[in-house]
Amino acid sequence: MTPPDDAPRFNSAAARDIEYALHPYTNHKAFRDTGPLIIQRGQGIKVFDDSGKGYIESVAGLWCASLGFANQRLADAAYKQMQQLPFYHAFGARSHDPLIDLSEALIQRAPLSTGGKPFSKVFFANSGSEANDSAIKMIWFYNNAIGRPAKKKIIGRVRGYHGITVASGSVTGQPANHKMFDLPIAGFFHVSTPHHYGYAQPGETEEAFASRLAQELDDLIVREGPDTVAAFFAEPVMGAGGVIIPPATYYEKIQAVLRKHDVLFVADEVICGFGRTGHYWGCQTFGIQPDILTCAKQLSSAFLPISAVMISEQLYQGIAEGSDAAGTWGHGFTYSGHPVPAAVALETLKIYDEMEMPKLVATRGAYLQKAMQDRFASHPLVGEVRGVGMIGAIQLSPDKASRATFDPARKLGPRWQALGLEHGVMMRVLVNESAAISPPLTISEPEIDEMLDLIGAALDDLAKEI
The missing domain is CATH 3.90.1150.10 (Aspartate Aminotransferase, domain 1)
Structure with a gap:
């Protein structure tokens, strides 16, 4: 039966959603007609x-x-923590057991950092965007602290995705995240997408394609000046850019360029971390030894918002010295290491271990x-x-x-x-x-x-x- 012309087009919940909600990644003009x-x-x-x-x-x-x-275990972990300590912050050297335990658990499970050394410290945020934004601020703070104030430029990749804050949205290489937002801001650059199927020249092998992209990165760093280029961001496997698997030898050659110019490597494991690629970390799948690793999403199986930034000992020492000179490391979020998401994340890691x-x-x-x-x-x-x-x-x-x-x-x-x-x-x-x-x-x-x-x-x- 055809509904009468004056019949409501949406039920009550959908109508209220259209009336009041502003949805992410949505064409809101079209949304008024389609509904949720x-x-x-x-x-x-x-x-x-x-x-x-x-x-x-x-x-x-x-x-x-x-x-x-x-998952009942994750729900129970959240409820138990809410009963014991529903909130406390980590500002001013305060802490609590879930933050301490989760920091230790992540460092124990982390891949090798630059030079084959273990990661040193963990900082917590609430999303992958905040984690990558925090990584950028850490890099800038670190270079200021060690006397390299000009070394601030950040390189991402076309179609790479690292978040949507002003800084993380700038290292992201997606047009939809730049249009009408006045992004990227100054000091952010992008090199080519490492997709052999889409961008290799006729007859070009994966290895030759990887060499060409490494040379492109080298040329950009030299053109801008190695003393001004601070870091390179990459997802081990590009996610939102189309699930791009890197060509053979790509990360080996990219890392050689970065080491030559003393440019930090930030591995964005927001999608790849915690087993997605067949190893615990995408870095292990593709032979990456980063200076900074960011993770989120599967850290709590998405049950509660939480993300983390792991840094090398070298970066930690620079940040420690800088915080002493400045009087504090003036960065953090109210919910950094929030005890309830941290407790859920800890239980998630235990489940991953049990399931191998x-x-x-x-x-x-x-x-x-x-x-x-x-x-x-x-x-x-x-x-x-x-x-x-x-x-x-x-x-x-x-x-x-x-x-x-x-x-x-x-x-x-x-x-x-x-x-x-x-x-x-x-x-x-x-x-x-x-x-x-x-x-x-x-x-x-x-x-x-x-x-x-x-x-x-x-x-x-x-x-x-x-």
């Missing part, structure tokens, strides 16, 4: 909307719900990667299937031979996502119509098959439409 999809509960790898329909979450929400959408998460992901990730290749590599609309561990992408192309991309004006990505919703799978289609695959790490092999079948059904429908 309201999610009411979660269980396992699925979330359920207010009509009761379930959706497999193919990207774990925003790459973050590693243990799925319900890197080993689990290495096995189940191999299954995912093969299943993706088998299901999509020969599809007439697919140009490349790529991935590592439990993260991957399916990139559309109108012509496999030329590796061409579809005109963004056709909006095939949003259409594919919409078809996915109809089939019962939450999708995130990124730049160049690349569908990200990054499900909860607890997903089973039968659930992987079901997820890919639903994504494939949506893709088949898209192929019929175009």
